[in-house]
Structure formats: C-alpha cells, structure tokens
Amino acid sequence: xxxxxxxxxxxxxxxxxxxxxxxxxxxxxxxxxxxxxxxxxxxxxxxxxxxxxxxxxxxxxxxxxxxxxxxxxxxxxxxxxxxxxxxxxxxxxxxxxxxxxxxxxxxxxxxxxxxxxxxxxxxxxxxxxxxxxxxxxxxxxxxxxxxxxxx
Amino acid sequence: xxxxxxxxxxxxxxxxxxxxxxxxxxxxxxxxxxxxxxxxxxxxxxxxxxxxxxxxxxxxxxxxxxxxxxxxxxxxxxxxxxxxxxxxxxxxxxxxxxxxxxxxxxxxxxxxxxxxxxxxxxxxxxxxxxxxxxxxx
Numbered sequence: 001x002x003x004x005x006x007x008x009x010x011x012x013x014x015x016x017x018x019x020x021x022x023x024x025x026x027x028x029x030x031x032x033x034x035x036x037x038x039x040x041x042x043x044x045x046x047x048x049x050x051x052x053x054x055x056x057x058x059x060x061x062x063x064x065x066x067x068x069x070x071x072x073x074x075x076x077x078x079x080x081x082x083x084x085x086x087x088x089x090x091x092x093x094x095x096x097x098x099x100x101x102x103x104x105x106x107x108x109x110x111x112x113x114x115x116x117x118x119x120x121x122x123x124x125x126x127x128x129x130x131x132x133x134x135x136x137x138x139x140x141x142x143x144x145x146x147x148x149x150x151x
Numbered sequence: 152x153x154x155x156x157x158x159x160x161x162x163x164x165x166x167x168x169x170x171x172x173x174x175x176x177x178x179x180x181x182x183x184x185x186x187x188x189x190x191x192x193x194x195x196x197x198x199x200x201x202x203x204x205x206x207x208x209x210x211x212x213x214x215x216x217x218x219x220x221x222x223x224x225x226x227x228x229x230x231x232x233x234x235x236x237x238x239x240x241x242x243x244x245x246x247x248x249x250x251x252x253x254x255x256x257x258x259x260x261x262x263x264x265x266x267x268x269x270x271x272x273x274x275x276x277x278x279x280x281x282x283x284x285x286x287x288x
Contacts (some may be wrong), residue, residue: 031181034181036167037157037170050231051212051213055181062182066185075186075188089226
C-alpha cells in the first residue's frame with residue numbers, strides 16, 4: 001500500500017537534530033581517491049562533501065532519512081535535483097555546523113516509475129571552528145525521489 | 152587561465168575510461184549508504200537492474216565538478232544545479248563537459264556561468280545542469 005500523500009506532506013518542516021562535522025584529512029584523502037583526483041595542497045575539501053555533510057552532519061544516517069520518508073527499500077530511492085549554493089569551499093581540519101529541514105514533498109506519477117514522492121531537504125553548512133560565523137559557507141538543497149511502486 | 156572565457160566557449164572535457172567498482176565500495180562505506188546496488192553485483196541482478204553495479208549519483212555529479220575544477224581551479228565552484236537523467240555503471244566510459252553561457256562580475260568577483268553535463272558513452276547524458284565558478288579565486 002502506498003503511503004498516503006497527506007502523511008508524506010506531514011514531514012514538511014521536519015527539522016533534523018543537526019550537529020557538527022569535522023572534515024578529517026584521512027576522509028578527504030579517500031574522497032579524492034574515490035573521485036580519481038589528487039588533493040590540492042591547500043586542504044580544500046572535495047565538492048563531494050556538499051553531498052556528504054548534509055547527511056553526516058545532520059545527526060542522522062541515510063537509513064534514518066529513508067525511514068522518515070517511508071522508503072519501501074533502499075533501492076527504491078533515487079537522486080533527484082541538487083542545488084548547491086557555495087559561498088566558499090570547505091576545508092580539512094575545520095568543524096562545520098550543519099542544520100536542515102524537509103522543505104517540500106511533491107507526489108508525482110510517472111509512466112515507468114509509478115507513484116513517487118519528491119522530497120527536498122535544505123541544509124546550511126557553517127564553519128564554527130573559530131566561533132559564530134557571519135553566515136553559512138553553503139546552502140544545499142538536495143531532492144531525493146522515493147519510488148512507491150504502481151498504484 | 153590567460154584570458155576570460157566567452158559565452159559559447161566549450162569547457163575542457165574530463166573523462167573516466169572505466170568507472171571503477173572499488174571506488175563505489177569506498178564511498179558507500181564513507182557515506183554509510185546501505186543501498187546494495189552500489190556494491191553488490193548479485194544484489195543488482197536480483198533486483199533486475201542488470202549485471203553491473205550502479206555508480207552513486209554523487210560520484211556522477213562530482214565527475215562534473217572535477218571537470219570544472221580542472222578548468223577553473225580547486226575551490227572555484229560557487230553554484231551547481233544538477234539533475235540525474237540516467238544511471239552510470241561499473242566499466243562505463245564517461246565524459247564531463249560544458250559550455251560557457253555568461254561571464255559577469257559581482258562584488259569584484261569574476262563569475263562564469265556554464266551549462267554542464269556528464270555523458271555516458273553509447274547511452275547519453277547521465278547528469279545535466281548548470282554551474283557557476285569564480286575565476287578570481
């Protein structure tokens with residue numbers, strides 16, 4: 001049975017616990033290795049962190065988000081549209097505060113995918129290593145697609 | 152970069168000859184991503200998705216950012232809007248590229264807007280979108 005759309009729209013405004021995340025050298029090294037590029041000498045984090053931090057720093061796991069969005073299974077989730085607005089690059093050995101919430105849920109029905117919910121999460125990433133910042137380093141909007149199968 | 156780009160200029164392309172499975176496994180561990188389509192061939196086949204492991208969307212997207220940073224410099228990315236239009240699987244040949252759409256200044260910064268994409272050889276676009284990079288970084 002497909003989760004009622006009213007129930008899904010009820011998660012709009014859901015705020016995640018939030019938290020902080022320190023970008024460690026070892027992890028940034030491995031992320032660069034995954035992305036098949038060498039690290040820069042100035043400790044800039046790979047842009048893949050604009051995907052990683054909005055989950056890892058929110059105080060939840062991917063599985064928690066799947067549960068919140070009533071994912072049928074992990075493989076019934078697809079990446080949708082990502083919007084990354086970046087004031088400055090992220091760096092190793094810095095601690096970032098991550099806060100975020102669910103901002104939108106849209107139900108659609110596709111010819112191939114059946115019923116699906118498009119869930120948008122907006123996250124702000126701020127460097128708090130040296131205290132309270134003037135503004136966020138990045139604002140990230142990631143939309144994930146939760147396939148609900150046929151009607 | 153010796154001179155400013157102009158609208159219509161093609162960005163230097165960035166390619167992966169064969170998308171590696173081992174990197175998907177490393178990223179799945181880093182992200183704590185439980186989706187087995189990114190690390191288990193048998194699971195992929197059992198789900199009817201073929202016989203090759205499926206690359207993570209963020210890796211596909213960041214092949215595009217690799218292309219942008221190779222051209223404009225590490226840390227130059229200021230905005231990225233992207234959507235995923237097809238899967239990429241292990242062994243695929245993929246190429247990231249783009250075209251300059253505008254060059255502008257904002258508070259003393261030189262910003263370049265581009266249309267960007269990731270092409271899966273023999274299949275078509277896997278990622279499409281737009282990006283802004285700062286040249287004066």
